[in-house]
C-alpha cells in the first residue's frame with residue numbers, strides 16, 4: 131500500500147524541481163477524479179481533509195475514502211494529510227487515525243479565528259513535531275495569516291481563518307522569522323502568507339505583484355532554501371467554469387484567482403505543496419448546473435455526479451501537468467512510516483538553517 135509521508139514526497143519534489151497540488155477531499159467523486167487524473171499522468175498525490183470536510187463527512191469516513199483510493203491505485207504514492215489542525219489534540223487524533231501528515235496551524239488560536247503570537251505558534255507546532263516525528267508522520271506549520279493585500283481583510287478558510295482587518299506584516303511572512311520558526315520547530319514544510327486566501331473571491335482584478343507577493347516567496351526561499359514551502363489558497367478560479375456557472379443560473383460575479391504561471395514561478399523558488407479546493411468546487415458546480423439544465427427529466431444522481439467527476443478530473447490533470455508533478459509517481463519508492471522514524475531519529479532530516 132503506497133501511503134507515504136509528506137516529507138518523503140516533498141523531498142522528492144525538491145530534488146526533481148516540481149510541485150504537488152494538494153487537493154481537499156469531501157466525497158467519493160472528488161477522490162476518484164484526483165486518482166484517475168493521477169493514474170493517467172503518473173502523478174504522486176496529496177489529499178487533505180480540511181476542518182470543514184472533517185465536519186461534513188467526519189474524519190473516519192474521509193480516512194476510509196482515501197484508503198479505498200490507495201487500495202484501488204496501489205502504484206500511486208498518496209499522502210493522507212490533515213489540513214489546518216487547531217491544536218495538538220486534533221493532530222494527535224489524526225495521527226491515531228493513520229494520517230501520514232498533519233498541519234498544525236498555530237498562526238491562529240484554538241478557536242481557529244484569533245491570530246496568535248510567534249511564541250504560541252512555535253510552542254504548539256514544536257509539540258506536534260515531537261509527537262508526529264516519533265510516529266514517522268510529517269508536520270506542516272504556518273507562519274503569517276492568509277488574507278487579502280488588496281483589502282487588508284483576513285481570509286476565511288474552510289472551517290478555519292482569522293477575522294477582520296490584519297496588518298500588512300501579518301499578511302506577509304517575514305523571511306527572517308521564517309528561518310527562526312523552522313529552526314525552533316523542525317517542521318517539514320512551511321505554509322507562508324503572500325496575499326492568497328481561500329475561496330473564489332481572492333482578487334477583484336488579475337493579480338499583480340502588489341496584491342500577490344510572489345517576490346516574497348523568492349526572498350523566503352533565498353533565506354531557507356532547504357525548507358519546503360506551501361502555498362495555501364492557490365486556486366486559479368477558472369474563468370471558463372465561472373462563465374458556465376453564471377450562464378446556467380449561477381451568480382458569482384467578477385473574480386480572479388492565482389494564475390497557474392505565478393504558481394509555476396513559486397515552484398521555481400521552493401514551493402512544493404500547492405493547496406487547491408475552490409477550482410474543483412467550481413468545476414463540479416458548473417458541470418452539475420449545466421447537466422441539470424440540459425437534462426431536466428433526469429433524476430438519477432449518478433448521472434450528474436459522473437459529470438462532476440469528469441469536470442474535476444480535467445482540472446486535476448491540467449495542474450499535475452503544469453506543476454511538473456506528472457511522470458513522478460513511478461519514480462518514488464515508498465518508505466514506511468517506521469523507516470521515516472529511523473530517519474528522524476538519526477537527525478538526517480533536521481532542518482539545515484543558520
Ligand code: 13P
Pocket residue numbers: 154180213327328329330361362363364365366405406407408409
Ligand atoms: P483555494 O480556496 O484557493 O482552493 O484554497 C484551498 C486551500 O488553501 C486549502 O487549505
